[in-house]
Amino acid sequence: MLTASVIGCGHGGGLSLDAVSNCSSYVLIAAADPSDDARKRVADRFPDARLFADYREMLVERRADVVCIATPAPSHASIAREVLHYNPKGLLLEKPLACDVSTAAELLREIREAACPVVVPHGMLVLPAAQEIKVRIRRGDIGAITSVEVHNAVDLLNAGIHWLAYLLDVFDNDNPGIANAEFDASGHVVNDGVQVESRGVTRIEFESGLCIDLHSGCQTEPTSDVLLSEEQRGALFRVTGSNGVIEFSAWAGSYWIQVGKSDGELIKRPLPVGLSYHQIFLEQLALNITGREFVDSSANLSLAALQLIESAYQQHSDSEWALGVPAP
Numbered sequence: 001m002l003t004a005s006v007i008g009c010g011h012g013g014g015l016s017l018d019a020v021s022n023c024s025s026y027v028l029i030a031a032a033d034p035s036d037d038a039r040k041r042v043a044d045r046f047p048d049a050r051l052f053a054d055y056r057e058m059l060v061e062r063r064a065d066v067v068c069i070a071t072p073a074p075s076h077a078s079i080a081r082e083v084l085h086y087n088p089k090g091l092l093l094e095k096p097l098a099c100d101v102s103t104a105a106e107l108l109r110e111i112r113e114a115a116c117p118v119v120v121p122h123g124m125l126v127l128p129a130a131q132e133i134k135v136r137i138r139r140g141d142i143g144a145i146t147s148v149e150v151h152n153a154v155d156l157l158n159a160g161i162h163w164l165a166y167l168l169d170v171f172d173n174d175n176p177g178i179a180n181a182e183f184d185a186s187g188h189v190v191n192d193g194v195q196v197e198s199r200g201v202t203r204i205e206f207e208s209g210l211c212i213d214l215h216s217g218c219q220t221e222p223t224s225d226v227l228l229s230e231e232q233r234g235a236l237f238r239v240t241g242s243n244g245v246i247e248f249s250a251w252a253g254s255y256w257i258q259v260g261k262s263d264g265e266l267i268k269r270p271l272p273v274g275l276s277y278h279q280i281f282l283e284q285l286a287l288n289i290t291g292r293e294f295v296d297s298s299a300n301l302s303l304a305a306l307q308l309i310e311s312a313y314q315q316h317s318d319s320e321w322a323l324g325v326p327a328p
């Protein structure tokens with residue numbers, strides 16, 4: 001049994017708190033958040049966890065084997081560095097690793113130097129439907145892939161990073177670059193403490209010629225003709241191949257596939273009831289800690305996705321409202 005603690009108890013931290021308490025290989029011993037409301041919510045749900053307003057105090061008083069960091073992005077790297085001083089056996093670090101690539105890359109280097117297994121819970125890397133789609137795309141079930149369109153609900157840095165980490169994994173034998181990126185930041189959106197676009201289109205072109213178009217913004221469109229509305233959860237993906245199409249939404253447990261002249265079929269691959277993707281990542285981390293073969297690549301994919309996002313954001317020329325930087 002591994003002991004675990006959580007730093008930052010908002011939405012993302014809640015996913016870790018639930019997952020830790022549902023995992024058979026972990027016991028939740030502590031959580032930290034400066035917000036009285038957040039700590040009250042945790043106290044109500046997890047009465048056995050010791051709560052701290054200051055995570056530094058928690059690190060000294062209640063050392064855990066695994067620490068989950070789910071604070072706003074600008075603080076990830078500095079908190080992770082402090083946690084590393086206490087030699088944890090493993091880390092769950094929320095995306096993005098940092099707001100910029102050089103900080104994120106340096107942090108990953110330090111984590112590796114400390115020989116500390118780390119997971120970054122990008123759900124699509126473990127969700128059954130998304131993983132089956134990956135296998136089918138790679139196997140050529142819909143022929144050679146000609147385009148991928150993602151109609152995103154929010155911004156690249158907070159949500160697009162999930163979709164990119166997944167697509168970089170799917171097309172891992174190809175080399176991507178930003179072909180074009182156009183953003184509208186006039187809405188001045190701050191998400192996770194970081195300035196992001198209100199709308200945008202980013203084209204990623206691979207060496208093979210494959211293009212991915214990511215539409216970020218506040219509306220997910222177009223509405224799929226084939227996926228039921230309850231199947232549309234998060235961004236909508238359409239992967240077009242020389243012999244078919246796959247359509248799916250990011251967090252849904254199903255996908256629609258049409259091959260050749262067939263009518264197409266809806267295939268359901270939901271997560272087992274009661275299981276979350278944070279749980280899957282934590283179980284994988286436990287395997288890593290006990291040295292049982294599993295090698296995680298989620299942190300590398302997260303960094304590679306951040307590299308693309310940073311290049312895209314650098315094409316944004318409005319110097320008064322830079323993208324991807326912490327809000328003042």
Ligand SMILES: NC(=O)c1ccc[n+]([C@@H]2O[C@H](COP(=O)([O-])OP(=O)(O)OC[C@H]3O[C@@H](n4cnc5c(N)ncnc54)[C@H](O)[C@@H]3O)[C@@H](O)[C@H]2O)c1
Pocket residue numbers: 007008009010011012013014015032033034035038055070071072073075094095096121122123158192
């Ligand atoms: N992997 C996922 O699917 C997923 C989903 C949601 C959020 N997230 C990530 O979780 C992180 C937090 O996002 P959120 O949506 O939970 O935000 P949130 O605003 O709901 O929660 C952030 C919490 O962190 C606390 N906090 C701030 N500074 C802190 C500090 N120094 N020490 C301890 N706690 C501190 C805040 O008081 C707040 O309760 C982000 O990095 C986000 O990208 C990931």
